[in-house]
Every structure is written in C-alpha cells, then in structure tokens.
Amino acid sequence: MSVPHSPNATLSPFLQRAKPMMQSIIATLEKEYAFVSILGTDVAGTRYGLSRYDCTIRDALWNSRGFVIRVYKDGAFSEYAFNHIPDDLNEISEALKFSKLRSFESFQYPEYEESPLVDSYTGPCLIRPNTWTVSQHIDAMKNMLARGLAISEAVVDLKLAIEETEWNKLYLSGKRELSQNYRMVQCYINPIVREGENTKYAFRGIARQGGLEIVEEMEQAIEPTLREALMLLKSEPIPPGVYEVICSPEISGLLAHEAFGHGVEMDMFVKRRAKSVAYLGKPIGSPLVRMHDGARAAANQPGSYLFDDEGVLGSDTTIIEDGIFKSGISDLLSALRLKTPPTGNGRRESYERKAYARMTNTFFQPGKQTKDEMIRSISDGVLLEKMASGMEDPKNWGIQCMIHYGYEIKDGRVTGRVFSPIIMTGYVPDLLADISMVSGDFELSGSGACGKGYKEFVKVSDGGPYIKTKARLG
C-alpha cells in the first residue's frame, strides 16, 4: 500500500499563477531569514444536498484558498497566513515582524536544514465530477430519495449529500518544490425514522480519493441504511457494565484512533502530555496488536497524500508491532525538538491554521481468526457495530467512544437484541491488553473528520479487522 508518485501533477490554475509570486516571496525573505517556506493551497468543491424538505448547492466544507509562510530566525519559527496576492512584498515582511513580548522568553529551535527534493503526485479519478451536470447530481439523489422514502411510512426524512472536492497544494522553499493534486468524493446518507414519539436515525458515509464512481456505492447503501434506522426503533439502552466486546472494523478504527493514535502524536511528547512515552520499546498491548499510521500506509484514502503541510514526505509508521510500542508520529517542529526524524504527519486544518502532529490513515492490522469464531467464543457480550464519535485523553489514557449501536451476544450467537446508543469507556492499556482475537478482515473508512481536542479538523481514515476485547459500556 503506497501513494504513487507522478512526475507531472496538474496543479490548479490558481496555484500555477501564484507560483512566481510564491518564489518571489521566498527570494525576498531569504535575505532576512535562515529558512523560508510557503505553502499554497487551493481546495475547491461543491456539496449537493437533497432531502424531503430541502434542496441546496453550496461550497464543500473543506474549501479554502490561500498561503501560509513559515520563517526561521534566531532560534524561532513564526508564520503568517493570507489569502490575497500582495502588490508589495514589503507587506509580507512587515506582517512577519512581531512585537517582542517583554514577559516571556521563546524556545530556541535548532537550525533546520531541509534536503533538496522535487516531487509531485496526482490522485486517481475515474469519473471526474465536472463531467456530471448539476441536474445529473440532483436527479441521481432524487432517485435515491424516492427509493428510500418508499421503504416505510416510518421514514420522516432522508438527508442525502454528495460532496466533491479537488485538493491542490504547492510547497516551495529554498530547496524543495512539492506539488499534489487529488480529488475526493464523500457521500452521506442520513435517514430519520419515527414511531409515535420514538425518533431514531442512521448514518452512512462513504469517502475516498477518486471521482463520482463512488456514488454507485451510495446508491447501493440506501436500503441497508434505511433498514438500519428502522431496526433502531426497537433498540434499548444497554445495562451498564463491563462486557466482552467484538469491535467491527469501524469501531476498531475508532479504538485505534482515539485510544492510541492521539496518544502517539509527538507534539504531545514535547509537551509531556502523552503517557505513551514511558512505553516506547515496551509492551503496550496484547501480542496480537499491530498498528500503523501513515499518509502512505493506505492508498486513495482521505488521509493519503505525498507530502504534509510542512513539506515533509508522508510515510508508513509502524506504531505497535506484536504488542510493542515502536514509534510515534510527528510533525516537523516536534521532530526538531525531540531530535527524531519527522514522519510527514504535520497537518493543518487549512492554510489559516497552525500545523500539528496529526493522524492520517490509522489502523490495526488483520489477524487470522474469523468474526464467527469470535462470536462463538462469547457467552455474554456485545458486537459493537457503528460509531458516532470519540474523544482522546493522551495524558491519562481514558477513552470515550460514542457508539451508535451494538448487537447482544449470548451463548455464542447474536440474539437480535439491539442496544443504542452505547458509550464505551476504559483505560487504554487495559483495552489493548485485553485484545484476545483479531480477524482476517480489513476495512478502512473516513467519511468524518478528526479534531485535535475540540478543534483543528482534518480528513483521516481509520479501521482494521474485527477485534475482541473487554470494555466498560454504558
């Protein structure tokens, strides 16, 4: 699994036009600063939305177009973000002159030496979004809406969306010229159903790099997603307690992401906010646990790219190997502080925001057992099926996973009883140590967004096989 390089990435016309200006900025600022880089981004796309009550076209959530300059001088890095083409480059120089704080000292970073590199990447796309007219988009969703609403009178609404974006990035510095261009299509299905005053809903997201070929999967998912929402009308709250659980690939991904992924983002090491540091090179989970993250660890996923937002090539990091914690994932500045190699995980929500150590495609690797074997091994437990959200706690290794629903397992079989919603909490090392079975399946998904705490959202994917562990459910 890797991201293929392509020698001639086709950048957006905007970035092609902006490139001479970006080069001039570097040439101007290099007279004053020991290091200068500039990242130009142009993310453009459209979101088509249709429901029983509404029909809209709007910008895609991720649209942004602008630049961020990073400079280094006298041990300090600083940045300036803007979204216009300056007439006078002195304007940029002035913006980077920050008034000195009288009461606070700055950390002294070592000088950064970038190695020379020229590279580019163009992502795959079978059906280009601009080959469909607006009415084709709307008609495709109208058909899906009609099919969905016809399934049951309990369907109150069915919200559908197709969001297509084209991501263009150009990174320039004195020694590097990196460019990448890829498209991403995200499809969303959200039925709302009601019996009396009992309201439930389901949610299905499909997201990958590529073109409108992904819409076919959306069309196939309409009926199963509606059936899922209808099934939840019969769901009940779960009796609180500790259960043996089987995590679906989606929940495994949530666990990998929230339980351990955030805790190995190495800016947390710098801040002494990660408990995982004490476990480097030591056992952290069951020997069955193998976990990776990387922009090049999975192809064509929402978290796949050639280079990160600091001009570092993406990689494939082995985080846990046979239960041993091997390595964290790093942005550039954390790597400079820690004197470790950057892993190409420095990501920004947009050109407007700071870069942080962030996950990309995070997953547990598959094992050898089957889902059926896992179910048969449980006398009283839950098959956790669909996620809602999660929140990390890298310092104290608590975990909060909001799970949309799960199936009861009794005496080695799924009973048909459904619990919803479920909150899974626990202590990360316990959850990882209790992993006793890992299936040979493997799925990644990435329709949502990952925040660092409560902000800084970026596209990621996560997943893995079915895994069996123990967890506290409520």
Added chain:
Amino acid sequence: MARDRAFAVEDLVNWMADQRALSDWRLTVKRSDTQEYFFIRRQLDMRRAKNVEKFDLVLYRDFEEKGEFYRGLYQLSLHPTLSFSEAKTMIEKGIESAKFLKNPYFPIPEESRVKGFETTQTSAFAAEVYLNALFDGMEDPEGGINSCEIVFENVTTSIRNSRGVFVSFTSPRIFAEVVLDWKGEREEVELIEYLHAQTVDADSVRKEMSQKRYLVQERAKARPTRSAREHPVVLSREAVGEFLSYYAFQTSAESVYQKSSLAQPGRPIQGMNPTGDLLTLTMVPILENNPNSCLYDQEGSFLEPLTVIREGEARELWGERRFTFYLGRQATGYYPLMKVGPGTMTREDLRERSAVEVARFSDFQIDPLTGDFAGEIRLGWQNGHPVTGGSLSGNIHKVETSMRFSNETMRIEKGEFPAFIYLENLDISGQ
C-alpha cells in the same frame, strides 16, 4: 494592511443587479486579522498572524412550475484572488444551477436597522496584559499551565442583500485553550480548559484560571468513579449548555418544518405534568463580553431577545426567515446565544441529596433528535470525594419532568444558564 483583490464589490453588485434570472442575492464579507501565541509552559513556542478576507454569496432564483412558485438557492465563496471575469463566471454558473433546486418560495429580509456597532479591538499591549493574567500564579512545582494557545482575532463583517439590507460590525474575539496539569499521588493529571472573551479583563482571567487550577488539583486527588443505578446527578459548566441546547434545536423553525422536532407553540415541551423546575428559554443576540454576541443574524436581520419556551411551554419558533415563512410564523432570526432562567435549587439543597456532581466530561453530548445524552467523566464528586473515569448516560425525556435548576446562574460560551442542573435516576457506569 492594504488589500488588493482582482474584483471590486461594487462592480459585482452592479453587475448582479442587471442579471434578470437572479431574483435575489446576499453577500457577506468578513475580514479577519489574528495574533496567535503558542506556549509550552511559560516558553513561547511559536507566533503566528493571519490576515484574510472572505466573500460568501448566496444566489436566489425564482421559478414557476404548474402554478407553484419555487426558489432555488445556491451558495458559493468568492476568493479575493478572483478576477472580475472569473467571479462573474462562477455567479453565472450558480444562477443557472439554482433553477434545479426546487424549494418552495420564501422571501429574504427586506428591512434592517442600519446600525453598525464597533467594539474595542485588542492591541499588542492589551494582548500581553491578557497573557500575564493567564499565567499569573500558575507556576507551582506541582503543576500549572502545561501549554496554551491564545488567539486574538478582530473580525469585521458586512452583510448586504438585494432588498436593501446593509449592515456592518466589528467583533473582537479572544480565545484561549489552556492545558493544566497537576501531580497526583498516583500520576500527573490534566484538564483542557477554554476561555472566551471579547475584551481583555485581567481580573476576570485571573479568577477563571484560579477556578481551573482548583479543578485540576481536584482531579489529581480523584479516585475511580463507582457504578450507580438510578442515581441523582448534577451537571455544571459547559455540560449545562450542551444539555439545554436540546430545547433550542427542538424550537428551531428548521427542525419543526423538517419534522425533526414535534414541538408546537402553545404545547408543553418539558414532558407531561412536570414536577421539577419549569424551563424558560430565551434566544438572545448579546451577552456581555461573549464573543458570539451579534446584533444581526446571518441574513442581516436585527435581533431582539425572543422567549421561545416559557415555563415549560413552547411559545415561539426561531431561525432563518425561510423556515419561519414556510410555517406561517412571524420572522424571528437566527440567534447566536441562549439564556435559560434560574430555578429554585440552592447549594444547601444540593448537599442534602448526595448527588454525583460532574464538573468536567471528556466530551458531553446530547443528541438533539433523540434526546440521548452521555459523556465520560473527567472530574466529578461522589460522596464528597473527587472521582474520575466511567460514564454517565441517559435520555432527556426520562429526566426533564423532574429536573431542577440552581438559583444561581453562570455565563459560558453558549450563553447564560443555571449554574447547575439536578437530574434524577441516571445510570453511572464506573468501577
């Protein structure tokens, strides 16, 4: 800083006026400047600045089919780097596309009190006053500020439409994310805290930080939360705002029109025969030193306080002009803040009830559709002792008739609320 963009707003506005297929439009221009500081302990790790200008345009196109009137709406962003020709091409595409968007007709606001308001912007000097207040008294061998990010932002917004609305205002915003840590008997712990303000008030920052330091010190002493069934629980701080936001969703015109909510003005919204405190919810535009304060909504409508729930009964629906029009209700507006009145419960009442009081969750959430709520406990008190871990879960429909509000109020980013809410018969999944 001088701004040069390839297209001029007035040229665009004049050109749009001549487009016969374009029935209406709304243009929002936001200019944002920030000064950003990133600290690790007391040491400055990085400084950043931002200077961006954004143009958000909504196009409305009316059409008729079989005697019915429809209005398509298409939203797009115009980047300041676009040429006039490029901007026109994008708008023409939008106007053409809007004819496929078959929404029942609705009007856009026509009147607006043209009354721009300005508030004090944060100078570099004031920024340092704020930073000093934040760190004041926070250095201790046992812990303090682990790291923090502080953003001083000035946003100038103008909203205008084809029906004469034209308002502009400046809104400063100070945002701080502060990670506090403290050494406990077993391990060092942390809490992630947020501060929001419009202006620098050093005394208020010191007071807030002192409270936050107390909370992280309490977490350092915490032991695991014990399981409890059908137990009384007290929510405080941000969880109160999140919990009560369920009722804001339920009384929004959009939710009612789309049948996501069954609320109806004139009918009870807090369950049948409530025995606890009755909810009164007012949507408000302004609260002192709250950065979300705004006299105008996103459509440029002037906002005045609107009581949507009075003593447990839905009274009004709030939201975009489109959805109030569809429902045949009076135009109200889209509000940035909520205000919920106090109740009857005193701190003394609370102490007598041995409730589990939760001050901080990992991420307390309520589902606005179903009323299910849950969160992992980061800091609470059980039998008077600080606890951490485990989770709280329930459904609002099972607790709303008996819930009680404190007689004190507090202000958080979402608005003004009772300082705590007392809920009965909840399950805690702990050790």
